[in-house]
Amino acid sequence: MSDAIESILHEDRQFAPPAEFTANALISSEEHYQEMWQQAKDDPTTFWGDLATSELDWFQPFDSVMEGDMPETKWFQGGKINASYQCLDRHLTTWRKNKAAIVWEGEPGDTRTLTYQELHREVCKFANVLKQLGVETGDRVTLYMPMVPELTIAMLACARIGATHSIIFGGFSAEAIADRNNDAQAKVVVTADGGWRRGKEVPLKTNVDNSMEKSKSVQKVVVLRRTGGDVEMVPDRDYWWHDLMENASAECEAEQLDSEHPLFILYTSGSTGKPKGVLHTTAGYMLGAQMTSRWVFDYKDEDTYWCTADIGWITGHSYIVYGPLANGVTSVMYEGAPNWPDEGRFWELVEKHRVNIFYTAPTAIRAFIKWGDEWPQKYDLSSLRLLGTVGEPINPEAWMWYRKVIGGDRCPIVDTWWQTETGGIMLSPLPGVTATKPGSCTTPLPGVVPAIVTEDGEELDANQGGLLVMTQPWPHMLRTLYGDHDRFIETYFAKFNGKMYFAGDGARKDEDGFYWIMGRVDDVINVSGHRLSTMEVESALVSHELVAEAAVVGFPHELKGEGICCFVIPKGDIPADEAKETLRQHVRTQIGAIATPDQIRFTPALPKTRSGKIMRRLLRDIAAGRESTQDTTTLEDQSILEKLREG
Numbered sequence: 001m002s003d004a005i006e007s008i009l010h011e012d013r014q015f016a017p018p019a020e021f022t023a024n025a026l027i028s029s030e031e032h033y034q035e036m037w038q039q040a041k042d043d044p045t046t047f048w049g050d051l052a053t054s055e056l057d058w059f060q061p062f063d064s065v066m067e068g069d070m071p072e073t074k075w076f077q078g079g080k081i082n083a084s085y086q087c088l089d090r091h092l093t094t095w096r097k098n099k100a101a102i103v104w105e106g107e108p109g110d111t112r113t114l115t116y117q118e119l120h121r122e123v124c125k126f127a128n129v130l131k132q133l134g135v136e137t138g139d140r141v142t143l144y145m146p147m148v149p150e151l152t153i154a155m156l157a158c159a160r161i162g163a164t165h166s167i168i169f170g171g172f173s174a175e176a177i178a179d180r181n182n183d184a185q186a187k188v189v190v191t192a193d194g195g196w197r198r199g200k201e202v203p204l205k206t207n208v209d210n211s212m213e214k215s216k217s218v219q220k221v222v223v224l225r226r227t228g229g230d231v232e233m234v235p236d237r238d239y240w241w242h243d244l245m246e247n248a249s250a251e252c253e254a255e256q257l258d259s260e261h262p263l264f265i266l267y268t269s270g271s272t273g274k275p276k277g278v279l280h281t282t283a284g285y286m287l288g289a290q291m292t293s294r295w296v297f298d299y300k301d302e303d304t305y306w307c308t309a310d311i312g313w314i315t316g317h318s319y320i321v322y323g324p325l326a327n328g329v330t331s332v333m334y335e336g337a338p339n340w341p342d343e344g345r346f347w348e349l350v351e352k353h354r355v356n357i358f359y360t361a362p363t364a365i366r367a368f369i370k371w372g373d374e375w376p377q378k379y380d381l382s383s384l385r386l387l388g389t390v391g392e393p394i395n396p397e398a399w400m401w402y403r404k405v406i407g408g409d410r411c412p413i414v415d416t417w418w419q420t421e422t423g424g425i426m427l428s429p430l431p432g433v434t435a436t437k438p439g440s441c442t443t444p445l446p447g448v449v450p451a452i453v454t455e456d457g458e459e460l461d462a463n464q465g466g467l468l469v470m471t472q473p474w475p476h477m478l479r480t481l482y483g484d485h486d487r488f489i490e491t492y493f494a495k496f497n498g499k500m501y502f503a504g505d506g507a508r509k510d511e512d513g514f515y516w517i518m519g520r521v522d523d524v525i526n527v528s529g530h531r532l533s534t535m536e537v538e539s540a541l542v543s544h545e546l547v548a549e550a551a552v553v554g555f556p557h558e559l560k561g562e563g564i565c566c567f568v569i570p571k572g573d574i575p576a577d578e579a580k581e582t583l584r585q586h587v588r589t590q591i592g593a594i595a596t597p598d599q600i601r602f603t604p605a606l607p608k609t610r611s612g613k614i615m616r617r618l619l620r621d622i623a624a625g626r627e628s629t630q631d632t633t634t635l636e637d638q639s640i641l642e643k644l645r646e647g
């Protein structure tokens with residue numbers, strides 16, 4: 001099949017869940033999973049309808065479960081609901097009212113715990129503050145804040161009154177804030193004086209100030225005092241959070257909203273042009289966040305759960321805020337960097353809060369590996385019972401390290417594949433059921449019907465790499481790109497005549513029906529007519545003892561079409577040139593001659609976005625020796641490009 005992406009990664013190890021885990025799991029047998037999955041596929045109306053009735057609190061029941069074909073499917077029409085009610089109020093009539101909702105730790109070491117009842121009170125007060133500032137149902141509110149409880153409070157306050165929040169990650173620049181404010185036509189911005197990151201103050205308010213000239217729709221700015229740094233307050237525009245909250249009433253009924261009422265916009269980068277405002281709506285998104293987090297993380301009421309993501313990304317939306325709170329879980333939230341004041345910070349937090357479920361990203365795991373086993377080994381990690389990863393393919397060797405060093409060979413790992421657009425986890429092991437294979441996100445959750453297809457939409461056989469698509473709608477799917485419905489259709493549905501959702505990732509399904517993500521399709525390289533996934537070459541490199549992290553890109557090659565260029569971060573100092581040949585041979589023996597690297601370049605660091613994704617487009621330019629015309633505003637460390645060019 002000429003369209004197929006050749007898969008060169010061979011992985012035979014498999015790990016069944018421990019019997020004790022299975023015995024206590026919510027979904028504990030393959031038959032149970034199969035039965036749920038089949039029902040959701042064959043009769044989604046009954047499957048999702050029953051769950052929506054039993055799991056969501058409705059002010060008014062819905063008339064229909066789903067109406068219309070993908071991509072225009074509408075869910076739970078006629079129903080009235082509120083996401084903040086779903087996360088808070090309904091717990092207040094149960095014993096959970098005094099349970100910790102958020103256990104928060106600031107980077108400097110300050111801590112706060114908010115119970116469900118306390119969180120509810122703060123949310124009601126801030127909802128009244130927003131109303132007082134003129135925010136109405138349907139308005140957009142930008143949140144540009146550090147990882148502090150007030151961010152969660154502001155999100156739920158927006159949800160409570162039916163304002164649509166748009167969170168901008170605290171690492172973005174004034175320019176990015178202005179673009180997003182304008183695109184969403186935001187009325188109010190909520191920010192802080194600053195936030196802490198590796199002991200330094202991130203000047204959030206100054207960035208907002210610098211965006212205001214170009215943010216014409218914004219009328220008011222609310223400023224939380226976090227760092228105590230100097231800020232300028234513009235009269236009649238800027239207000240201190242604490243001043244507004246002082247006299248705000250703690251009574252605020254949750255607005256009764258339509259199921260399809262817009263809950264939030266979250267901007268995500270596209271391959272070209274301006275960022276895409278992914279829009280999620282209320283009932284479907286909430287059902288997805290609530291059910292997927294319960295299935296995948298198998299929450300117990302006594303669990304302490306920690307997702308290390310920033311709330312500025314979708315992972316934080318769905319798996320720090322909406323999913324865990326809707327389930328009445330205790331969720332840890334940490335403000336700062338994993339290596340501040342030292343590389344043991346995360347493990348210190350796990351020990352201190354007796355964390356049971358830990359969810360992080362492969363990029364973090366690779367950093368932990370580089371920093372050395374001595375850091376986790378200093379702390380008692382025996383409370384952990386389940387580990388998760390998300391965000392990019394995890395190399396099998398990193399997976400094995402995570403399992404052994406962090407999980408003590410006892411914790412199942414859930415490698416969760418999903419996207420900003422999907423709203424919630426799509427492919428993932430069920431921790432009490434699935435026998436995991438390192439590097440595979442395994443099987444689809446109930447309600448998810450994926451396929452691997454060619455460019456023409458033809459389904460491929462087992463182990464043939466192709467394009468990952470979804471063939472049925474699901475409740476927590478994005479509804480549109482804000483203000484640009486044509487782009488929504490074009491990006492995700494036009495490729496297959498509107499019939500399938502195209503995720504933009506390459507993947508293969510193995511003989512056991514397990515999915516292996518091969519990265520974004522634009523990360524696929526073509527070597528002598530063979531389409532290879534850069535991620536698989538990276539995995540081979542990372543399996544060598546010299547290598548801490550690797551990024552592989554294609555570059556124009558006279559003979560092969562594309563050659564393979566590997567940027568490699570070594571474990572110790574930059575090794576002598578002989579090491580390059582060692583690594584070339586290693587990749588060759590690991591995956592075959594076709595994948596032999598043409599170039600190995602050692603580097604102390606890689607260009608990454610602030611969410612930790614390697615910016616391969618920049619590396620492609622460097623490998624090809626071209627000047628870069630790419631947007632580098634989301635790059636974490638601007639100086640790295642110069643260093644790489646010199647190298």
Ligand code: PRX
Nearest residue numbers: 390391392393415416417418419420517520
């Ligand atoms: O390429 C896939 C990768 O991240 C993309 C989605 O990025 P974003 O919308 O920022 O959301 C990240 C957090 C959900 C996907 O298209 N990706 C995400 N999770 C995985 C993954 N690739 C492989 N394995 C995963 N578990």
